[in-house]
Amino acid sequence: MPGLLLGDEFPNFEADTTIGKIKFHDFLGNSWGILFSHPRDFTPVCTTELACAAKVSNEFKKRGVKMIALSIDSVEDHHNWSKDVMSMNSVAESALPFPIIADDKRELSVQLGMLDPDERDKDGLPLTARCVFVIGPDKKLKLSILYPATTGRNFDELLRVIDSLQLTAQKKVATPVDWKPGDKVMVIPSLSDAEAAALFPNGVTTKEVPSGKKYLRYTQP
Numbered sequence: 285m286p287g288l289l290l291g292d293e294f295p296n297f298e299a300d301t302t303i304g305k306i307k308f309h310d311f312l313g314n315s316w317g318i319l320f321s322h323p324r325d326f327t328p329v330c331t332t333e334l335a336c337a338a339k340v341s342n343e344f345k346k347r348g349v350k351m352i353a354l355s356i357d358s359v360e361d362h363h364n365w366s367k368d369v370m371s372m373n374s375v376a377e378s379a380l381p382f383p384i385i386a387d388d389k390r391e392l393s394v395q396l397g398m399l400d401p402d403e404r405d406k407d408g409l410p411l412t413a414r415c416v417f418v419i420g421p422d423k424k425l426k427l428s429i430l431y432p433a434t435t436g437r438n439f440d441e442l443l444r445v446i447d448s449l450q451l452t453a454q455k456k457v458a459t460p461v462d463w464k465p466g467d468k469v470m471v472i473p474s475l476s477d478a479e480a481a482a483l484f485p486n487g488v489t490t491k492e493v494p495s496g497k498k499y500l501r502y503t504q505p
Contacts (some may be wrong), residue, residue: 288396288428294419297392301352301383302362309423316349317419318442319385323433325357325365333414334380335372336439341381344442347450349418351382380438418446420453455505456465456483471501473476473480 285394296309320337334353344351355362362384370376387393398415398434413429426449431437448459457469458474471480471488477498480488484503491500 288425289495290428292425293409293415294425295395298361299392301316301385302359302366302380303383311352311450312350312419312423314421316347316421317352319352319354319417321393321413321415322353322355325355325361326368329436330355331369331372333371333436338370339373340443347446349446350398352385353382354385354387354392356387356390358388362386397423411433416442418449451505456505457503468502469505471503473499
């Protein structure tokens with residue numbers, strides 16, 4: 285089955301986009317990246333998603349994350365569709381703040397395992413699912429989320445998971461359920477209490493549980 289696993293190096297594919305031909309690793313440079321795919325241009329859910337992505341693009345930029353979308357139509361279609369997308373934010377004449385990959389032959393969608401077998405176009409060909417890939421500066425896959433074509437994504441959640449990925453890439457912590465920046469984080473189990481005390485000058489608190497095991501350790505990052 286085609287597709288990528290966490291920790292795999294993301295393919296350095298070449299593609300035509302709305303900003304010209306790119307090699308993916310060159311496009312990313314030393315930045316984090318997010319690639320999100322769309323089933324088709326000029327479709328309702330995709331249009332709302334891209335409009336939201338454009339609206340919050342500065343939030344990704346603040347985090348050093350380069351954005352790029354993919355859809356299975358041509359560059360010309362992407363340019364025309366972008367006007368509809370930006371009109372959702374009442375700025376139809378403004379350019380979309382990130383490129384869209386033209387995958388009209390579905391070659392990249394197949395390579396990355398992004399096709400949705402249950403959603404097909406008028407010719408019976410499968411559409412791309414709503415994939416999200418977050419790629420680290422080391423060009424390795426850090427997160428993948430796969431939504432069916434019928435379910436739109438939540439970009440607040442994508443920003444939240446990027447905050448978690450970037451924090452946990454730098455510190456020996458994990459983020460608990462519903463974590464948001466500023467909340468306490470959890471000390472990873474592989475650290476001893478002595479190591480944790482040395483690493484986290486803000487202190488470590490341990491929640492008591494019936495098992496008596498001391499694994500719920502919290503700290504302020």
